[in-house]
Amino acid sequence: MCIHQLNLLAASNNLPITNFLGKQHPIEAHHLSSICDIMEKAMVNGDTCIIRCILVVFQVVFKFFFSPQTERNRDIVRRSGLLLWQLLMAPRDQICSEIQKEVCLAISSGLNILYPGEAEINNLLKLVLTEGERNSGLSQLRDVILTNLAEQLQNNRFGSEDDEHYRLNDELLHYILKIVVRESCVLITKCQTVSKDDFQRLLSTVPAASSCLRYLMAVQNHLLSNTILIKPDDNDDSDSSLQGETLKVQELKTSILSLATQILTGCDEVLEMLQQVTTALINSDISDREQRLKGLEQITKATMLGHLLPVLLTSLMHPNLQTLTMADALMPQLVQLVLYTSQTALLLKTQSPVFSELNSSPSCASEQKGKLLPDERMLEEKEEPGFLTGLKIPAPWAAGKTVETVHPVRDNYKFKETVHIPGARCLYLRFDNRCSSQYDYDKLVIYAGPNTNSRKVAEYGGNTLGYGSRSVLGTGWPKDLVKVEGDTVTFSFEMRSGREHNTPDKAMWGFACTVRAQESSEDVSGGLPFLVDLALGLSVLACSMLRILYNGPEITKDEETCQELLRSKLLQRCQWQVEANGVISPALTPSPSPLPLTIDEDREFTYPSDVLVPPVGHYFDLPRIRLPPGIMIKLREISGRARPQFRPSIK
Numbered sequence: 001m002c003i004h005q006l007n008l009l010a011a012s013n014n015l016p017i018t019n020f021l022g023k024q025h026p027i028e029a030h031h032l033s034s035i036c037d038i039m040e041k042a043m044v045n046g047d048t049c050i051i052r053c054i055l056v057v058f059q060v061v062f063k064f065f066f067s068p069q070t071e072r073n074r075d076i077v078r079r080s081g082l083l084l085w086q087l088l089m090a091p092r093d094q095i096c097s098e099i100q101k102e103v104c105l106a107i108s109s110g111l112n113i114l115y116p117g118e119a120e121i122n123n124l125l126k127l128v129l130t131e132g133e134r135n136s137g138l139s140q141l142r143d144v145i146l147t148n149l150a151e152q153l154q155n156n157r158f159g160s161e162d163d164e165h166y167r168l169n170d171e172l173l174h175y176i177l178k179i180v181v182r183e184s185c186v187l188i189t190k191c192q193t194v195s196k197d198d199f200q201r202l203l204s205t206v207p208a209a210s211s212c213l214r215y216l217m218a219v220q221n222h223l224l225s226n227t228i229l230i231k232p233d234d235n236d237d238s239d240s241s242l243q244g245e246t247l248k249v250q251e252l253k254t255s256i257l258s259l260a261t262q263i264l265t266g267c268d269e270v271l272e273m274l275q276q277v278t279t280a281l282i283n284s285d286i287s288d289r290e291q292r293l294k295g296l297e298q299i300t301k302a303t304m305l306g307h308l309l310p311v312l313l314t315s316l317m318h319p320n321l322q323t324l325t326m327a328d329a330l331m332p333q334l335v336q337l338v339l340y341t342s343q344t345a346l347l348l349k350t351q352s353p354v355f356s357e358l359n360s361s362p363s364c365a366s367e368q369k370g371k372l373l374p375d376e377r378m379l380e381e382k383e384e385p386g387f388l389t390g391l392k393i394p395a396p397w398a399a400g401k402t403v404e405t406v407h408p409v410r411d412n413y414k415f416k417e418t419v420h421i422p423g424a425r426c427l428y429l430r431f432d433n434r435c436s437s438q439y440d441y442d443k444l445v446i447y448a449g450p451n452t453n454s455r456k457v458a459e460y461g462g463n464t465l466g467y468g469s470r471s472v473l474g475t476g477w478p479k480d481l482v483k484v485e486g487d488t489v490t491f492s493f494e495m496r497s498g499r500e501h502n503t504p505d506k507a508m509w510g511f512a513c514t515v516r517a518q519e520s521s522e523d524v525s526g527g528l529p530f531l532v533d534l535a536l537g538l539s540v541l542a543c544s545m546l547r548i549l550y551n552g553p554e555i556t557k558d559e560e561t562c563q564e565l566l567r568s569k570l571l572q573r574c575q576w577q578v579e580a581n582g583v584i585s586p587a588l589t590p591s592p593s594p595l596p597l598t599i600d601e602d603r604e605f606t607y608p609s610d611v612l613v614p615p616v617g618h619y620f621d622l623p624r625i626r627l628p629p630g631i632m633i634k635l636r637e638i639s640g641r642a643r644p645q646f647r648p649s650i651k
Contacts, residue, residue: 032061032076039083048099051087055102058084062110081107081114088137100137104144111145122172129175143211146176150211150218167219170258179212181266184303185273191296192277196288203295207302217307220259224315227252249320256321257329260312264333267309271340274300278347293351297530305534313537317544324553327545334542341535346386348531388536391528403491405510409437413495415510418450420488424517427489429482432512436463439497440473444511446482447490457484460511467507468500477511489515 035057042050058080087095087103107114115121128142153167168176190202209217227249274296281292300306315321316330405415421427429446437443443461447454462472491513499508528536559566627635636643 032073032080035061036076036079036083043083043087048096052099052102055084055087055099055106058106059102059109062106062113077110077113080110084114088141089135090137092136100140101144103137104141107141108144108148122169125168125172126175129172129179132179146211146215150215153215153218153222156222167222173216173219173259174262176212176216177262177266180210180216180304181269183210183212184266184270184305187299187303188270188274188277188296191292191299192280192284199288199292199295203298206299207306209302209307213304213307216263216304217311220263220308220312223252223256223259224311227256227320228315228318253321253323253325257326260316260326260330261333263304263308263312264330264337267305268333268336268340270303270305271337271344274305275340275344275347278344282347282351290351293348297348301530306530309534310537313534313541316541322544322548324548327548331542331545331549334538334545338535338538338542341531341538342386345529345531345535348529349389349391388532391532400514400516402512402514404432404512405493407510407512408505408508409442409493409495409510411495411498413493413510415493416452416491418488418490419515420450421515421517422487424487426486426517427484428516428518429478429484429489430514430516431460431478431482433477433479434506434509435460435477435511436465436507436509437461437495437511438463438468438499438503438508440469440471442468442495442497443473444491444493446484447492448484448486448488449490450488451490452492454488454490457489458482463507465504465507467503468497487517 035054038050039054042054084103084107087099088107111121111124115124125142125145128138128145132139132142149168187202187206191199194202278293278296281289281296286292316326401419401421403417403419405413419427440462443459445452445459446457448457449455458474458478460473460477462469462476464470464472464476493511
């Protein structure tokens with residue numbers, strides 16, 4: 001199988017053999033015809049060895065040596081495709097799995113040659129996606145093609161001319177998503193239906209993503225990377241460039257919205273199945289119920305809930321995707337997912353031994369409540385058990401950050417690093433007991449701030465091993481915690497002396513220090529359970545989207561410029577109409593108005609709720625704003641018009 005090995009090597013774009021094979025002249029049609037003759041004869045004789053070899057030859061020829069430019073070449077291609085399809089659809093008792101795999105690789109290698117048009121490729125993919133479950137050959141071909149497309153899309157993650165070729169249309173994506181949802185539901189259902197031994201074997205095979213799931217992951221990563229990570233070219237500020245960037249971003253956001261909607265809908269179905277299986281396991285009496293409930297979380301990570309949803313939730317929190325359109329479209333699905341994840345997480349948590357022990361220990365609970373303050377005790381009594389009850393949300397800074405030099409330090413070595421933990425009142429530094437330097441002036445200086453101009457906290461140097469200075473600076477390297485006020489600390493170390501020939505490495509070890517925002521590391525959590533983490537992430541995203549919906553559209557520049565006019569109560573009482581060209585203007589034909597005839601200036605005027613659009617074709621009196629007497633007197637003085645006098649009528 002030397003040709004097979006050659007084909008595998010040629011699949012790598014970084015090897016010289018790839019460039020060498022790519023520069024070879026295309027194979028002539030009669031040579032490919034001879035290869036087809038050999039294949040036909042081997043199929044008649046049932047010679048599996050020759051069949052397998054010719055299939056590998058097909059892979060190399062399609063990839064590097066053939067271009068169907070002439071009609072004769074296209075006829076040979078059609079003949080090759082028929083032979084490959086005949087092998088693919090052969091009954092399982094007539095073809096071995098190795099040959100079937102080579103057939104799939106050959107079709108995948110010559111996909112653009114065997115199916116030259118986009119419509120033909122789409123028809124093939126639609127066939128393998130819809131009929132793959134009924135035929136093992138089509139199923140294997142589907143997996144090979146999607147895996148190849150996923151790898152190509154991942155390699156071209158930041159955009160190229162081939163993106164449209166690797167990204168399938170929405171109809172095919174919908175078929176792929178249906179397969180992924182079905183695979184996820186089947187995987188979760190196995191936690192309840194398979195035997196004990198099969199369940200253990202199932203745990204050992206996850207999380208392994210199927211080809212359909214891998215392709216969806218590649219498409220999602222491709223779209224999100226191009227929307228979030230790629231920045232516009234600052235050097236090119238031409239109108240055409242800016243317009244092109246805007247159109248591209250809008251197209252990407254539209255694609256992300258479509259894909260996110262489908263993914264969230266699929267996750268909703270998977271979570272519904274997960275909740276049903278969880279409830280069934282809790283109510284069952286099987287012997288390994290606890291093991292199955294514990295393994296259910298691991299199985300869930302292998303589904304689209306673990307491979308697609310966390311990345312999507314994190315990316316949707318990016319400012320580029322925090323838009324009113326996204327919030328309006330995704331909010332109903334997010335609410336439903338929050339309900340499913342929180343309910344299922346609570347179901348699993350109530351079965352946890354730790355949770356059960358906490359609930360079943362009244363003495364422990366009474367002792368804890370006795371230590372609470374009265375206000376806290378009232379809150380504790382009113383609190384309802386939820387999926388976060390009894391869990392500690394891990395802080396990203398709890399494990400601390402390690403700052404260290406190279407070991408051992410070398411001549412003229414300099415080191416400087418700043419650690420910043422937002423929100424920390426003070427930082428705690430714990431040094432390694434191996435810290436040492438050759439002389440006491442080879443020292444570490446610590447500053448309480450972002451740079452070396454900040455307040456100096458302490459300095460350490462030297463060693464007590466009998467080398468170099470044979471002494472330490474001050475009280476020596478600290479063995480207890482060092483407290484630094486504030487949320488930022490800067491380390492500055494400099495090796496000023498040259499290493500002496502008799503100084504061992506341990507006397508020039510340098511330093512290592514762990515910085516934490518809390519005095520003890522006992523509260524460091526190993527993380528939240530997966531479903532709890534998922535429910536929390538969904539809740540945060542839902543709250544963020546609710547805030548966007550509450551705030552509404554962003555204020556435009558025209559609205560900012562016209563704020564004073566928009567606050568005018570004279571304009572607030574105008575009835576507006578939309579012209580044919582889309583311009584909004586005051587209604588020219590007034591109508592009888594149900595509005596009050598006078599409006600107090602010191603109170604904000606609002607329309608009655610039943611006033612929407614005034615009828616056209618009638619006149620009415622506009623409501624009059626009642627002005628203060630002082631202003632009315634000044635207006636009369638300026639206009640020269642006196643206040644009208646009402647004389648009693650003489651009968």
